[in-house]
Each structure stands twice: as C-alpha cells, then as structure tokens.
Amino acid sequence: MHQELRLHGHIDDSIEYYVTVAAHQAEGCHFYERDDEVLRIFSPGNEVRLDRTGLRHWGNGGTFCEYMYGIDQPLPDLLKREVKNRLVMYGASYRDNGELEFCDDTSERIPYDTIFEEGHAISNCFFFVTGSIYGALKTQQEGLLCLLGKVLKRTPYVAANDDARLVDELFGLLGHKSHFYLIRLLNKKHQAYAELFRNLYFKYRTIPDEEYENLTVLAQRLGISDHQQKRIRIAVMYAHRDNRMVVDEYRDILVDCHLRGTISRQENARLTRLKTLATRNKIPPALFDPLEENLKYDKLVDQEQDYIAETREILSGLLLNRLRLDQAITRDDMVRLLEAKRLAMNNRDYLFDQILLETSKACDEMVFAGADVASVEKLSSIIDYFEHYERSVTEINNLAFMVGVRIEEPVLRGLQRSCKALDRLDQGLFDRLLFKDLLSNKFLGFYGRRKVLILRQALRQGWSVDAMIDALQNVSRDENLYGRLLGIVKEQLRIKYARAVTWQDRSALRDEVAAILVCQDGEKEPFPEQIFYDVMVNVEKEFFYLQELLPRIIRDSDIALREDFLINSGLDRFYIEELENSYLLRHGLDERVLSAVRKSTDGRD
Template identity: 50%
Template sequence: MHQEIRLHGHLDETIEYFASVAGRDVRQSYFYEQDGHGLRIFSPGNEFVLSSDGISHRGNGGSFCEYMFGVDQPLADLAKGDIRNRLALYGATYSDRHELLFTDRTDGSSSYDKIFLEGNAVCNYFFFLSGSVSGRRREQQEEIARLLGKQLKRSPHVQHGDDIELLDELMGYLGHRSALYLIKLIHKRHKAYHDTFAELYFADKSISEEDYDRLRQLAEDLQIDRYQQERIRIDVMYKHPDNRRIVDEYRSILIDCNLAGEISTADNARLTRLKTLSVRNKIPSALFYTLDEMLKHDKLVHLDEKDDYLAETRQILEGILLQDADIDAGITNDDMLRLLDAKRQASENRDHQFEQLLLETGKACDERIRDGADLSLLESFSRIVTFFDRYDSVSAHISQLAFMEGMHLGEEAIRSLLGNRNAFEELDAGLFDRLFFLSLLDNKYLGRYGRTKVEILRKGLAAIADGSMTIQELLEKERRTAEQERLYHQLLDHVKDRIRNFYSRYNTRAEQEALRREISEEFTNKGLYDGDIPKGLFRDVVVNIKKEAIYLHNLLPEIVAARDASLREDFLDNSGLDRFYVEELEREYFELNQLNPESLNQIRKGLNP
C-alpha cells in the first residue's frame, strides 16, 4: 500500500511539469521548495532542480522516455519487440564490449532544448529513489538498474495519462521502505503540434492541403523547427496501426538479416514489397531510412550484387576530382547516362551507399574549392546533383500516382514532369521511359488503376510534348480515372456489405440489377455519386467479389494445406485482382482462422515443404 503526492505547474509558456512522490507514508513529506520560477525536488542525498534555462540533478536516478523514430536505438533494444522506452541512468556508460558500467559521477545538468531533442520531443521523465537503495552512488545505480531497469524499458504506461498506472507499476517492484520521486516534463508547444497532427492524420490517414497549411501556420506560430516537426509527424504516422504493422515487419526482416550477416534474394524481395507498400500507404521513407542506418543495411548487401554500378559510380565521381590536377575530367552526356542508370538501380535496391558516395564527393569538392581549386569542379558536381534532384522529383510524383488510391496529379506537378522530361530526353531519346516507366510497369504490385493512371501519364506527357494533347486534357483524363478508382472501391465496400447482410444470392442479372439500383439510390442520397452507377463498373465489382470468394473458400485453404506457391501465383497472375488487395485478404484469413503468419510468409517466398 502506498500514497502519492503530486505537484503540477508551468515554468513558462513552453515547459509544463508534474512532480510526484510515491511511498508508504508521504502525507507529511516535505519534498520540494520553490524560488521564483525555479523548483527544487529533493530527498536525503538527492535533488532535481528545474530552472528557467534547464535542469540540474544530484544523486541517484536517471531519465526515460518513449522511443521515437530519430532517436538512436541500440540493436539489442530493436531486436526485442517488447522494449518501448529509452532509459539513461546517471553515471552509466558502455564498455567496448557493450557491458554497462556504473560510476560515482552522477551529477549533471541539461538544457530543455537538449532534453527534447535527444529524448522524446513531447514528454520526458526524470526520477530518483530514497529508502531502498544505499551505499556509494555506483552501488545505488546498480541496484536501481536491477529493481526497475527492465520494467522502465518495457512499461506501456510511459507518456499516458496522469501517470497513476506508471507509479503503481513501479512501486510494485520496490520495497516498502522505498520512496519514488518522478518528474515529468512536457513541451507544450510540441504537444500542441503533436495532438493537432494526430487528430488530422488519424481521421482518414491522410492530410489535405488545407490541413497542411493549417499545420504549417501552427508550427510557425509555435516556433517549432522543421526537424522537430518531422520527428513528431513520423512518430504519429508510425503509431497508426496500419503503418506500424508494415514498418515493424520491415524492421523484423532487417534484424534477422543483420544477425545472419547478409540479405538473401528472397528477403530483399520482401523488403522491396514493403517499401512499395509504404508509398501506397503514405508512410514516410524516413522511417525506413532510419531503420536501414541503425541496422547497417548497406553493409549487409552482397558486394557481388551491387559492385558493378557502385564501382562505375565511384569511378566517375572520383574522375571529377581529377580536374584539380588540370585533367579534363568533366561530366559527359555518356557519364550522366551511366550515373542515372546507377541511381535507378540504387533506388530499386534501397542502396544508401550510393548516396554516401555522392556525399563524400560533394564534401571533397567543397574542401578543394575552399583551398583554391577551379570553380569548374563545382559546376561538374552541381550538374550531377541537378539531374539527381530531377530524378527524385519525377520518381516521387510517379510513385504516388501509381500506388496511392484516388491520387491524381495537379497542373503544377504535370508542368514539373514536362520540364524534367525535356531535360532527360535532351540527354538521350527514350531515357525518360527507361528510367521511370519500364521497370514500374513490370512491378507485380502495380494495381489495375495504378497501371491505368501511369499509362495515361506516360502517353499524355509524350502527346503534350509533340503538341497533340494539352495539359488540361491530360489532367481531365487523370481526374476521371482517379474518380473511377474512388467509385470502384466505394462500390466494392458497399456491395460486399449488402451481400453479407441482405443478399444471399447475386448470381442472376436480375438480382445484380436490383442490387445496382439500390446502391445507386443510396449513393445519391449520401452524396457519394450523382447519377446512375455505370453498369460495366458494377459488373467488374461483382465479378471480382466472386473471384475473391473462390480464392478464400476454395483455393487459399488448398494453397495453405499444400503450401502450393505456384497455385497462388497462377491465381494472382490470371485473376486480375491487385496483389495488395489479395495479400490483405490473406492476412485477414490467417487472423480469422488463427493460423501462423509465418506459414503465409513461407508461401509468399515460394518455399515448399
């Protein structure tokens, strides 16, 4: 049985605090003193001071917070799926052999900016104990690590609510003589931005242009820098259940590969699938880059799988630096074509070593120009960077169009694509198609509507270039296709719901026509679609629902029982159903029937018993 006393206040317009003490008998405890805007929390041998500039501490204890993406996370923590929080004990360091060592040097201080930059951007905790730990500081810290270390790193109650559950949980691990002092710091500006973004994003897993403008204005009003904005947005988007499942699977694969010391061809294909899926689900690429960097992804890829284009890239980039020795080593059109093809391969392989080569070359150019080298060196490098920026811009636009449902490009994006297309075509006729369309159209995860939109864009840009189409005509084609895609998915949901709840039969034309008329009326009343639902589109929906039923009730049980990957591939190749959609059906089937998801992964990888 323990009691709690809590002190709540605001240091200024930015920092809010909750100071709590929990113990067996704390009603008469005097544990704080206040001087102006400062606050001192103390117990025998310990103190924690909140001032206008930052915090200072003396004694035992440490800090903890919920992990965010952007905070370096040790592999040992990443590999354990139940670790949620970052824990730092005062005076603790890691040896060269990654053993935790404790010292008596536990006193310290930190600014608020540093706390919310190195820890959680919104909420961070500090704590110390009295009563149950004794001896030298290092001995107290070792005992705290033994008593609370594992639970502090795994507690689900960090940053949730009023900390009653967190205090109850921690007191359960301490002896009856213990008193726990807990200080929670909240960055009010970051929290306001976090809560607003979370509310907007979780509403429908997207942010409209109007809402983005609102968020930009909010960040400007609150004076939140761009790095913290990005950390907060990434963290919120990661916590969406749909996103978290994809990112966690990506992390799990990378951890297994890291432990094995290599990435197999099958694992690489799975990682590629997840990255493609991330575009469709609007998951920021920074989530994956962070995981790749922490797990040393570039060091795991076999050299024989990527040596050719990297060696060629290094040769060209190193050649630029020969200009410093009065050698004509400028970038020719042929060099640029080889670099762009290497960048395409690096993007498909998610090979960050390629970007590292570029960064190293840029740094070398800057240093040589600083030391007096000719500016032509910078011109050569800038030409490469300009084309790579063009590549990234085009790739981002086309990927969004291909994999985001209901997505269509605006006039500004089309004009940007036209300008970039002209630049690539000036290098070599047909280069734009080779870089951006050929491999994409071979992607098995490109859905029916995504493929249609990409083909419309591909032909439309060429037609605008030769004068046979206008930008407005292309925009209208893309808009109509995106509208049809939206209507298809709405129809699919409504028809499946009607069949599930009202219609046991929908095989005859008369039954289907009756269903189409009812849904047309419902869509009109709800403002979802104005007019009669097209018969052809409705027929496609019904046919695809029948295919789905055949797969779930007949083929999939057989595929699972026999682990027949070829039968699954045959259905996917010939059914016309999108792979993303079928894989979601498979996941739901396995969850509903409580089957081991690893069996599904084995089938998808084409492994037979």
C-alpha cells in the first residue's frame, strides 16, 4: 500500500495549489520548500517552481487537464470518444510526418495566464516521477508516456478534481520504488465566475437581464477577459446533460462520416435536426463549429447539386467584362440565387458560401487591376439580399423553437424591412423562402407554430410593430405558463397521486397547482382552464407512451409505432426525445438502442 502527503495553499488571490506526493514510504519524503516568493516542489532530477507570475519546471513529466471547448482538440483525440483529457509531455513535439519525438531539453517557464489559456480555464495538473524510470530525459519521457499516457487521456478523475483516486490509479502503474508528484493549479477567479454562471444557467437557461448584469459585474471586478468568459460559459453549457447529449450525438455522426469519408442524406438530415434542437435548447453554435471545422464537414458534402451549378453560372456574370452589369444579374437571377441560398442552408452546404467568397475575391482583383468598380457594388447589393435572408432565418427560427424567447421591437422592425426588400424582387418571395419549409418541419411545436403563423399573418397584412408584439407575447405567456403547469403537475402526480387520476382528483390537483403558483410568485390570477386541460391530456399521453409504447418500440425497433404516436399525439417531438433520453438513463440503457429508430424517422424529414 502506498501513502500520500498533501500540501495545499494559495499563491495569491487568483491561484490556488494542491500538491500530492505518493510513495510506499511517503512519510519520510521531503518534497517542498517555501519562502515569501517561491514554492519549490522537488525530487532528484525534477523540480517545479511556483512564483507570483508563473510556473517553471525541470526534469521529466508533463501537464494534463480535461478537454474543454476553447481548447483545439487534435483530430486523433476527437475521433476517440473515450479520450477526455489533454496531455502534453515536456520536450515533446511532432515531426512533419506526424510522429511524436522527444528531446532532452524539457525545462520551460509558463505564465499562469498561458496555463489557463492554453489548457483548462479553471484547473490544470502537472506531474513528475522518480524511482521507476532512468536514462536520458527523452528516454524517461518516452517511458512515462507508455506507462501513463493512455490512462491520463481517459481517466474521469481529472475532470472530477478527485486527486486521491487519480493518484491511486496512476501509482498502480509505476514500480514499488516510485515517487509520484502531482501539482494541481486552480484559478479561483475563473472558478467563481463559472459557479455563478452555472447556477444561473441551470436555473433559468435563458438568464434574465438583471442576473446577467450581475455576472458581467463579477467578471469586470475579477478582471476576467472576454475570451475566457466565453470559454467558461460554453464549457458550462456543454456540461448541462441535455446539451451534452445533443452535441455528443452530433460529434458521433460527424466522426462516423469522417472515418467513412462521406455523408449520407439521412445523416445530413439528422445533423440538421440536431442543429434545430440546439436552437430550441439555446445551445450556442460555437459548440458545433470546432467539430465541423476539425472533422471537415464541408469536405464530406462533395456532390455538387444543381443549385450550386446554377449559382456558379449566375455569379460568373459579374466577372464577364463584355456584359453590361445590369444584364449580368437580373431580378430573376437574384430570386434564383436566394432560392439556391435557401437550399444550401437547408442542406448545410458550405460550397455556396465558398463560391460567393471566390467571386468577391475575383471582383476585388478586377477592380484593383482597373476594372469598373460597379461590379463590386453589384456584388454588395447581392450580399445585402443574402443578409436580409440569413438574419430573418435566424430570428424566425429563434421565435419558432426557443421557449421564452424575448419579443423585441428592433427584431420585428428588421423582419418588416427584410420582408419588404425581398418582396420587391418578387411578390410573396419572403413567405416562400422563410415560412414554407418551417411550417412543414415536423419538429415545430404547438406554441412555436402559433407564433410563426401570427408572424406570417402580421407581415402579410402589414400589422404595426406594437400589434405584433402584443400578439406574440400573448402566445409566449401561454407557452411559459404551460411549461410551469406541466412541471408542477408532474411533480404533484409523482408524490401524491396514483397513475390513474379521476375527475375528482383532477379538480383537487388544479387547486393545488393554483396554490403552488401563489406561493412561488404571488400569482393570484386564475390560469386558463384550457391550458390546464392541455397539460393533463398531454401528461396522460406521456404516461401511456413511456409505460406502454416505448418498451415495445425499444424491444422491436418499431419505427412505424413510434412515428404513428409522434404524428397522432400532437406532442412536441423534441419533448418526446427528452422523455426517451430520461427513460434510457433511468433504466440504464444505452442511447444507441433508439438511434436506428430515430435516424429512420429523421431520414423522412
């Protein structure tokens, strides 16, 4: 059995350290020395120094931390789902052919800002070993990587900050004469920011303005950079169970496609659905961007569609000097370009934007060489139309899929301007581009559909902004109330009622729900009977699905049964998937038991 000694302290009001030394006879180990300026952790041939501004190391070992969004994850690690941690060995680098090589120069000084910028924003570990490896430093490093590398990349104890179990796991791989030294550094300011954001995000998901202001004030007081704030927020949002499941599934699909070198229409439809789910759950696009960039999503979609060929043909008119510019791109051409843009966004086809970028570059080069500047002005006009479309897509999707989205006057005025701009090209173009696909989306929920239909009617009939705000906010209030009633009803049913609820029980339950609302926020106004009725009906449908249908669907992989319930129940498909995920988690089942059923359903979207 080995023993462990621990040393804990603070460098200043920002940096906290935990040092753990493990050995078979650790009680006689003298491993540190401290004066007013420097803390030394040392053993024969190895040393780490912590001073006011940074860390200096000599000897063997390395640094490791949990991967977080904001760290560029190497492709080999990204392709292995079991890899959780970043590991950097001192003196290691990659050759041009991708092979790892070591050198004997392992000493380096690293400022604390760099440690928490290049590694994890909150917690990073350093280690070295004596007694079980010998030879030149590069030989020691190669040996340590062979002994500990696989475990360090995969162990969950790094993220859990469980140094006792981490050291126990690693020490068991070393010889009985070994001494293992672990130094964990914590950034207390980043940790405080992360804890406040976690509490707010897990409570609200959409953080109220006044609460977000408190978060901003804390960041300013602690001197946390905007970049670190963003990294921490993204990491916290990714850590939310619902978000993690979506992002991990997105990654798994991209990994499979990357390894195969191609992406099918069914898989592309699944990725699009997950992006829509991300919008609903307020998952930031930044969680997906590194995956798409590292796994080369744009290279997987390599079949040039008809709309891409048409886009090339139309934009090439800007580059032909012999044509008059007003003939090069006509109004009909602009409509066709917008239709092509719609298809490209639906198919997540980045080739469209690449063609536009290439055309823009070519126009700039022509003007620089002396051509008429009107070609650039014409291209700017085209880009303006694309921006009208893209902004409208974003805002309308937020309205459709995000619960509790703010109804803001500038957004609605912007939609009015975009609608007028596109309809000047072709009457009804805005409606065709923005609403046709959305209203046929199977994942559009009941309240989201109501908001979209109101917005569509308002834009068609030229409502005032105030009228639009009133109508949309009424639906949002009903949506929020439905969500609150659903949560309260399910909790009351869980703790007080049997599975079957009589009409007498329902009346009592309604009174209990009203009393709870009064206790929570003093709400004394009676809530609409129809919303309570909808909640009760949908809860019964939910119980029926979870108790009767879902076990059969899992057992038989019954695609038709699941799809029939999704169509006829009227329940939100995203909500059904959340129920399924909770069911799988509660029964200890792997999510892959439903993946084939879900993919088949998504393939028909």
